[in-house]
Amino acid sequence: MGVKPMIRSNICLNACPEGCEKAVRDQIGYVKKMFGGRATGGPRLALVIGCSTGYGLASRIAAGFGYGAATVGISFEKAPTESRVGTPGYYNNAEYDKNAAAEGLASVTLDGDAFSDEMKERAVAAVKEAAARANIKPEIDLVIYSLASPVRTDPKTRVMHKSVIKPIGQKYAGRTFDLVSGAINEVAVNPASDEEIANTVKVMGGEDWELWIDALEAAGVLSPRARTVAYTYIGPRLSWAIYKNGTIGRAKEDLERAGKAINKQWAGTDKAAWVSVNKAVVTRASAVIPIIPLYIGCLFKVMKAKGLHEGCIEQIVRLYRDRLYTEEAAADPHKVAVDSENRIRIDDWEMREDVQAETEVLLAGITAENITTQADIAGFRHDFLEAHGFDVAGVDEQPVVAGAGV
Numbered sequence: 200m201g202v203k204p205m206i207r208s209n210i211c212l213n214a215c216p217e218g219c220e221k222a223v224r225d226q227i228g229y230v231k232k233m234f235g236g237r238a239t240g241g242p243r244l245a246l247v248i249g250c251s252t253g254y255g256l257a258s259r260i261a262a263g264f265g266y267g268a269a270t271v272g273i274s275f276e277k278a279p280t281e282s283r284v285g286t287p288g289y290y291n292n293a294e295y296d297k298n299a300a301a302e303g304l305a306s307v308t309l310d311g312d313a314f315s316d317e318m319k320e321r322a323v324a325a326v327k328e329a330a331a332r333a334n335i336k337p338e339i340d341l342v343i344y345s346l347a348s349p350v351r352t353d354p355k356t357r358v359m360h361k362s363v364i365k366p367i368g369q370k371y372a373g374r375t376f377d378l379v380s381g382a383i384n385e386v387a388v389n390p391a392s393d394e395e396i397a398n399t400v401k402v403m404g405g406e407d408w409e410l411w412i413d414a415l416e417a418a419g420v421l422s423p424r425a426r427t428v429a430y431t432y433i434g435p436r437l438s439w440a441i442y443k444n445g446t447i448g449r450a451k452e453d454l455e456r457a458g459k460a461i462n463k464q465w466a467g468t469d470k471a472a473w474v475s476v477n478k479a480v481v482t483r484a485s486a487v488i489p490i491i492p493l494y495i496g497c498l499f500k501v502m503k504a505k506g507l508h509e510g511c512i513e514q515i516v517r518l519y520r521d522r523l524y525t526e527e528a529a530a531d532p533h534k535v536a537v538d539s540e541n542r543i544r545i546d547d548w549e550m551r552e553d554v555q556a557e558t559e560v561l562l563a564g565i566t567a568e569n570i571t572t573q574a575d576i577a578g579f580r581h582d583f584l585e586a587h588g589f590d591v592a593g594v595d596e597q598p599v600v601a602g603a604g605v
Contacts, residue, residue, distance in 0.1 A: 210483065220294040222585055226257060242268045250292065251288025256295070265520075269332065271329050272306070273311075287586060305333040313407075365390060366441050367446060404450045405456055428518075428543070462541070471532035478545065518543065
């Protein structure tokens with residue numbers, strides 16, 4: 200018998216170690232294929248804050264195996280015990296380090312609270328260690344900020360803040376589907392209080408990104424040509440009531456504010472900061488936000504039919520190769536293609552008029568009877584499971600782990 204996923208309310212409670220490891224190797228293989236060997240003009244030393252899953256993991260893999268960068272990764276994971284498996288990110292990090300060592304790439308992975316002052320100090324030491332291993336200067340030329348945490352303890356006040364996914368100003372009602380049964384359900388969410396809005400901004404906004412840049416500057420470990428990128432999502436208008444105009448959107452506005460503040464601080468230098476607007480992908484959060492799972496299911500169906508579909512690793516390869524490190528942009532950060540708000544848009548294929556129009560038609564016509572043909576529910580479910588090491592091609596025998604559910 201193999202490990203079976205334990206899913207409750209669209210949240211997976213366990214992981215398959217072998218599947219997580221294979222998925223990391225698959226992403227490494229994709230990066231090598233797309234770059235055709237070690238590319239030039241990219242980062243030599245990268246710090247990825249939030250490195251263990253999703254866009255953060257993809258960012259580290261692309262930097263390391265695409266450009267040969269030494270990397271320092273930071274995340275907060277749970278190691279396995281005698282009674283239960285570890286978190287997916289625990290196995291992802293270990294597999295990254297294992298493969299990096301095999302190819303002579305310097306990597307240091309730190310586990311702990313990325314919001315804390317202590318972690319910032321540990322990161323500076325880790326940067327110097329990674330640089331020494333790679334025989335390069337301890338100067339970070341790429342900082343990726345990709346934290347996804349539901350809580351944050353302010354390092355100064357020691358107050359813990361909790362984020363929420365809620366609308367602002369009025370109640371929101373929308374449809375979602377159950378990952379196990381496939382049933383369509385109506386979900387209602389009450390509006391956030393002022394305190395909940397403030398707390399969400401505190402957790403998911405840009406304050407900590409700024410604190411990281413300040414700490415790295417003070418420690419003298421930033422390259423004179425350092426670049427930093429944080430990730431966001433905007434999405435279609437139909438999701439704005441719960442997303443862009445909700446508590447998450449308010450936090451993302453603060454993230455953009457922080458990017459502009461960092462650039463103001465770096466005015467007159469060769470350093471630069473951007474917020475990258477990425478495509479909708481399956482994450483723990485997207486699986487539980489009303490309307491988003493159904494939207495993503497329809498979007499996947501349309502984008503796959505048009506040959507435009509991308510997951511996290513495909514998006515980040517395109518971010519690096521076609522935006523941050525083109526020949527022009529590698530020489531001058533002001534040559535990076537951005538929109539009117541200085542945002543990098545790699546959600547451009549998702550937001551194409553034809554893609555959005557066809558997605559809206561599919562979404563409007565979904566019923567309990569046609570959901571599996573109207574939307575790519577199988578694709579959504581696969582991505583969700585794969586993120587936890589399940590449903591990974593080439594992993595046939597999955598060992599039983601006590602306490603994980605079989």
